[in-house]
Amino acid sequence: MAIITLTTDFGLKDHFVGSLKGSIYRELPDAKIVDISHNIGPFNIQECAYILKNSYKNFPEGTVHIIGVDSEPTPETKHIAVLMDGHYFICANNGLIGLLESETAPSKVVEIAIRNPDLGAFPSMDVFVQAACHIARGGTLEVVGKPFTELHEVRDLAPSVTDNGNKIIGSVIYIDNYGNVVTNIHKNFFEAYRKGRNFEIQARTKVLTKIHQKYSDIVNFNLEKSQRRAPGELMAIYNSAEHIEIAIYKSNPRAGGSASSLLGLDYLDAITINFK
Amino acid sequence: MAIITLTTDFGLKDHFVGSLKGSIYRELPDAKIVDISHNIGPFNIQECAYILKNSYKNFPEGTVHIIGVDSEPTPETKHIAVLMDGHYFICANNGLIGLLESETAPSKVVEIAIRNPDLGAFPSMDVFVQAACHIARGGTLEVVGKPFTELHEVRDLAPSVTDNGNKIIGSVIYIDNYGNVVTNIHKNFFEAYRKGRNFEIQARTKVLTKIHQKYSDIVNFNLEKSQRRAPGELMAIYNSAEHIEIAIYKSNPRAGGSASSLLGLDYLDAITINFK
Amino acid sequence: MAIITLTTDFGLKDHFVGSLKGSIYRELPDAKIVDISHNIGPFNIQECAYILKNSYKNFPEGTVHIIGVDSEPTPETKHIAVLMDGHYFICANNGLIGLLESETAPSKVVEIAIRNPDLGAFPSMDVFVQAACHIARGGTLEVVGKPFTELHEVRDLAPSVTDNGNKIIGSVIYIDNYGNVVTNIHKNFFEAYRKGRNFEIQARTKVLTKIHQKYSDIVNFNLEKSQRRAPGELMAIYNSAEHIEIAIYKSNPRAGGSASSLLGLDYLDAITINFK
Numbered sequence: 133m134a135i136i137t138l139t140t141d142f143g144l145k146d147h148f149v150g151s152l153k154g155s156i157y158r159e160l161p162d163a164k165i166v167d168i169s170h171n172i173g174p175f176n177i178q179e180c181a182y183i184l185k186n187s188y189k190n191f192p193e194g195t196v197h198i199i200g201v202d203s204e205p206t207p208e209t210k211h212i213a214v215l216m217d218g219h220y221f222i223c224a225n226n227g228l229i230g231l232l233e234s235e236t237a238p239s240k241v242v243e244i245a246i247r248n249p250d251l252g253a254f255p256s257m258d259v260f261v262q263a264a265c266h267i268a269r270g271g272t273l274e275v276v277g278k279p280f281t282e283l284h285e286v287r288d289l290a291p292s293v294t295d296n297g298n299k300i301i302g303s304v305i306y307i308d309n310y311g312n313v314v315t316n317i318h319k320n321f322f323e324a325y326r327k328g329r330n331f332e333i334q335a336r337t338k339v340l341t342k343i344h345q346k347y348s349d350i351v352n353f354n355l356e357k358s359q360r361r362a363p364g365e366l367m368a369i370y371n372s373a374e375h376i377e378i379a380i381y382k383s384n385p386r387a388g389g390s391a392s393s394l395l396g397l398d399y400l401d402a403i404t405i406n407f408k
Numbered sequence: 409m410a411i412i413t414l415t416t417d418f419g420l421k422d423h424f425v426g427s428l429k430g431s432i433y434r435e436l437p438d439a440k441i442v443d444i445s446h447n448i449g450p451f452n453i454q455e456c457a458y459i460l461k462n463s464y465k466n467f468p469e470g471t472v473h474i475i476g477v478d479s480e481p482t483p484e485t486k487h488i489a490v491l492m493d494g495h496y497f498i499c500a501n502n503g504l505i506g507l508l509e510s511e512t513a514p515s516k517v518v519e520i521a522i523r524n525p526d527l528g529a530f531p532s533m534d535v536f537v538q539a540a541c542h543i544a545r546g547g548t549l550e551v552v553g554k555p556f557t558e559l560h561e562v563r564d565l566a567p568s569v570t571d572n573g574n575k576i577i578g579s580v581i582y583i584d585n586y587g588n589v590v591t592n593i594h595k596n597f598f599e600a601y602r603k604g605r606n607f608e609i610q611a612r613t614k615v616l617t618k619i620h621q622k623y624s625d626i627v628n629f630n631l632e633k634s635q636r637r638a639p640g641e642l643m644a645i646y647n648s649a650e651h652i653e654i655a656i657y658k659s660n661p662r663a664g665g666s667a668s669s670l671l672g673l674d675y676l677d678a679i680t681i682n683f684k
Numbered sequence: 685m686a687i688i689t690l691t692t693d694f695g696l697k698d699h700f701v702g703s704l705k706g707s708i709y710r711e712l713p714d715a716k717i718v719d720i721s722h723n724i725g726p727f728n729i730q731e732c733a734y735i736l737k738n739s740y741k742n743f744p745e746g747t748v749h750i751i752g753v754d755s756e757p758t759p760e761t762k763h764i765a766v767l768m769d770g771h772y773f774i775c776a777n778n779g780l781i782g783l784l785e786s787e788t789a790p791s792k793v794v795e796i797a798i799r800n801p802d803l804g805a806f807p808s809m810d811v812f813v814q815a816a817c818h819i820a821r822g823g824t825l826e827v828v829g830k831p832f833t834e835l836h837e838v839r840d841l842a843p844s845v846t847d848n849g850n851k852i853i854g855s856v857i858y859i860d861n862y863g864n865v866v867t868n869i870h871k872n873f874f875e876a877y878r879k880g881r882n883f884e885i886q887a888r889t890k891v892l893t894k895i896h897q898k899y900s901d902i903v904n905f906n907l908e909k910s911q912r913r914a915p916g917e918l919m920a921i922y923n924s925a926e927h928i929e930i931a932i933y934k935s936n937p938r939a940g941g942s943a944s945s946l947l948g949l950d951y952l953d954a955i956t957i958n959f960k
Contacts, residue, residue: 135709137702137706139702141585141586142585143584143585144420144445144446144447144696145445145447145448145459145585146445146459146584146585147444147445147458147459147460147462147463147649148585148648149443149444149445150413150415150442150443150444150445150459150463150466151462151463151466151648152466153442153466154413154442154463154464154465154466154467154468154471155466157411157440157442157467157468158466158467158468161468164709166702166705166706166709167701167702168699168701168702169696169697169698169699169701169702170696171696171697172697173660173662173663174585174586174658174659174660174661174662175639175658175660176660182699183697183698183699183702184699186699186703187699187702187703187706188706189706190702190703190704190705190706190707190710190809191706191709191710192706192709192710192713195706202658204622204623204624205624206624206627206629207629208629257466257648308695308698309693309694309695309697309698309700309726310693310726346756347756348756348757348758351758353758353759353760363727372700372703372809373699382726382727382754383726384725384726384727384728385726386725386726387725417861417862418861419860419861420696420721420722420723421721421723421724421735421861422721422735422860422861423720423721423734423735423736423738423739423925424861424924425719425720425721426689426691426718426719426720426721426735426739426742427738427739427742427924428742429718429742430689430718430739430740430741430742430743430744430747431742433687433716433718433743433744434742434743434744437744449936449938449939450861450862450934450935450936450937450938451915451934451936452936478934480898480899480900481900482900482903482905483905484905533742533924
C-alpha cells in the first residue's frame with residue numbers, strides 16, 4: 133500500500149484537513165497518510181513547489197502526493213495526475229508540475245476523468261481522493277484519466293547573471309521557521325559561474341565572503357568558549373536543499389531576531405553576488 | 409479497528425496532544441488516530457461544532473471522535489459518550505452534542521462511569537482514552553456507562569427572519585484559513601424563504617446579488633486573460649458546508665487582505681439578506 | 685514495532701517534518717510515527733525538556749523519541765542515543781538528557797557511530813533516522829554506537845528557598861496554549877518546604893492563598909448560576925505535570941486575555957511564595 137502525502141494551504145484549524153483524511157480512510161481503510169505541510173501560503177504555488185521539491189524524494193518511490201493548493205478545477209486548470217521521478221502527483225494544472233521538475237521531466241501525465249459528484253467548493257475532496265486511492269492501491273494512471281500534454285508553465289524565479297558573468301542577481305524565495313532567508317541560487321548554479329573565484333554576497337548592508345556547509349562551521353571549537361563567536365552571527369550556508377541561505381547562527385525569530393528581520397529581507401527581495 | 413479522531417483546543421505546541429496520543433497507543437497499540445483540529449478557540453464549543461459537523465461524516469461509520477474542548481468534568485458537565493448518525497462522540501455534556509445534531513438525534517447517550525484515577529487537571533486523558541479505546545475495539549456504550557437523558561442545550565446562533573419574511577438577519581460564525589467569512593445561513597434555510605425571489609446580501613458596505621457554486625464561477629473564461637476579473641474580487645458562495653460564505657476570490661490573508669479584513673467582518677457580526 | 689515520536693523546533697510549514705517522516709518510512713515502511721510537538725522555540729532545550737518530560741511517559745515502554753532541537757552535531761555536542769526509564773531518546777548531547785532526568789538516571793548512553801553521509805545542514809535526517817529505525821526494529825544501542833559518559837549538564841531553572849525556609853522564589857518556565865503560566869515549583873518541592881503552613885503566592889500584584897486540584901474547583905456548584913464565579917477568575921492550580929500554575933478559569937488568550945497577558949508574566953519572570 134503506497135503512502136499518500138498531503139500538501140495544502142488549508143491551514144490546521146479548519147475542517148478541511150480532517151475531512152480530506154476521513155474521505156481517504158473511508159475509501160481506503162488501510163491508507164497511510166502523511167502530512168507534508170498544510171501551511172503553504174494561500175494559492176502560493178511557488179512556495180508549495182519549494183517545500184514539495186525538498187521533501188518528496190525522501191519518501192519511498194510510488195508515493196502519491198495530493199496537492200491542495202490552488203486546486204479548484206476551471207476550464208484552464210484541469211485536474212491532473214502525474215508520474216515523475218517515480219512519484220505520483222495529483223493536483224490542478226496550475227503550473228506546479230513545471231516548478232517541481234528539475235533534472236527529470238514527467239514520464240506520464242493524465243487529465244483526471246473522475247467526475248466531481250457535486251458542485252461544492254471543495255473539489256480536492258472527492259476527485260483527488262478517488263484518484264489517489266486508486267493509485268495507492270496499485271492502479272495505473274491510465275484508469276484515472278486520458279493522456280494530457282498541455283501542462284501549464286509558470287515562470288519560476290530564476291537568478292540572472294550580468295556584468296559579463298561577474299554578477300549573479302538572485303531572489304529570496306522562502307523564509308524558514310528560523311527566519312533564515314533562502315535564495316533561489318542553487319549550489320550548482322553558483323559554482324558553474326564562480327569558476328573558483330572569490331566572491332561577495334551582498335545581503336542588504338551586509339557582505340559575506342564564505343558559504344558554509346553547516347551552521348556550526350562558524351564556531352572555532354579550538355578556542356575557549358568565552359572567545360568564540362556567539363549565537364547571533366550572520367552567515368551564508370548551503371542549506372539542506374543546496375540553496376544559498378543567509379542565516380543567523382542559532383537564531384530565534386521570536387526573541388532577538390532572525391536573518392529575515394534583522395536584514396529586512398523578505399520574499400522576492402534581491403540578493404547579489406559579485407565575483408572578484 | 410475503528411478510527412479515533414481528536415478535536416481539541418490544546419494547540420500544537422504543548423505536550424497535551426502528544427500525551428493523549430501516547431495514552432491511546434499504550435492502551436491500544438494498533439489504534440488509528442487522526443487529528444481533526446487542535447486549534448479550536450479555547451472553550452469555544454460553537455466553533456468546535458462547526459468544524460466537527462463538517463468533517464465527521466467523511467469518516468467511516470463507527471469512528472470514535474474524542475472532543476477535548478471544555479472537557480473538565482463538573483457536577484453539571486459530566487463526561488458522556490454518544491452514538492449519533494453511526495458515529496461515536498466522547499465529550500463533556502457542555503452543549504456540544506446539541507450543536508452537532510441537525511437532522512439526526514442521538515440514538516444512544518451514556519454517562520461515562522469510568523472513574524478518573526487521579527485529581528489531575530487533564531481529565532480527557534484517562535477517562536476519554538479508556539472509553540474511546542473500548543469502543544474502538546468494538547465494545548458497546550452500555551459497558552462504558554449508564555443511560556443518560558439530560559443533554560445540555562446551548563443556544564445555537566440561528567439566523568432570524570423579519571419584515572414579513574422579506575429579510576434574513578444572519579451572523580458570522582467562522583472565519584476560515586483564507587479569511588473568508590462563513591455565515592450561519594444554510595442553503596436550505598435561504599432557499600426556503602427566498603421562494604425564487606431576487607435578493608441583496610448586505611455585508612457591511614458591500615452588496616452582493618448572486619451566490620456562486622464555486623470560487624472560479626466569477627471568472628469568465630471566454631474572455632482574454634487581461635479582460636477577466638482578477639483575484640481579489642468579492643463574492644458570495646455556498647461553501648463546502650452549504651453555508652453562505654462571503655469570500656474573496658483567491659484571497660491571501662497574509663498579503664493583500666481577505667473578506668474578513670477588508671470588510672471588517674468578524675465572529676458574530678451581522679449579515680443581512682433582503683428579498684426583492 | 686516500536687513507536688517513533690518526533691519533538692522538534694522545525695515548525696509545521698517548512699519541508700523538514702515531511703522530509704523526516706518520508707525518510708523514516710523509506711527505511712521502515714511499517715513505522716508508527718507520532719508527533720509530540722514541532723513548535724518548540726528554536727534551540728530552546730528547556731522548553732523541549734518540559735514538553736517531552738510531560739508526554740514521553742504516556743507512550744508505551746520501548747518508544748523511540750527523536751529530538752530535533754539544537755541537533756546539529758559539533759565536536760562538543762555529539763549525537764547520542766540514551767535508554768532511560770524504559771524509553772529511547774535520540775538527540776545531540778546538548779544538555780537535554782540532564783533536563784529530562786528526574787528520579788531516574790539514564791541506564792545506557794551511546795555516542796552514535798553512524799556516519800553522516802553528506803555535509804548537509806540537516807543532520808537529524810540521516811543519522812537520527814537510521815538510529816531510530818534500528819532501535820524501533822528491536823535493535824540494541826550497542827550496535828548504534830559506543831558507550832559514552834560525558835553527558836553535558838545544563839543548569840535547570842530551579843526554584844530557590846530563602847528567608848530561613850519561609851520563602852520560595854520560583855520562575856515561569858512555560859506559557860501554555862491557554863496563556864496559563866507554569867512555574868518551576870513542583871508540588872513535591874512546595875509541600876516539602878510548606879510543612880502544613882499557610883502561604884501566599886505572589887504573582888505580580890495578585891496574591892493567591894490556595895492551590896486547586898482542578899480548574900472548576902473555584903466554582904461553587906451549590907450556588908445559582910448567576911451567583912457563581914465566572915470564567916475569568918484568577919487561580920493557582922497543580923497542573924497535569926504537578927507544577928504550580930497561575931491560571932485563568934476558562935481563559936481565552938485571543939479574547940479577553942490570559943493569566944500571562946493580564947498579569948504581564950512571561951518566560952523567566954519570578955513568582956514568590958511566602959509561608960506564614
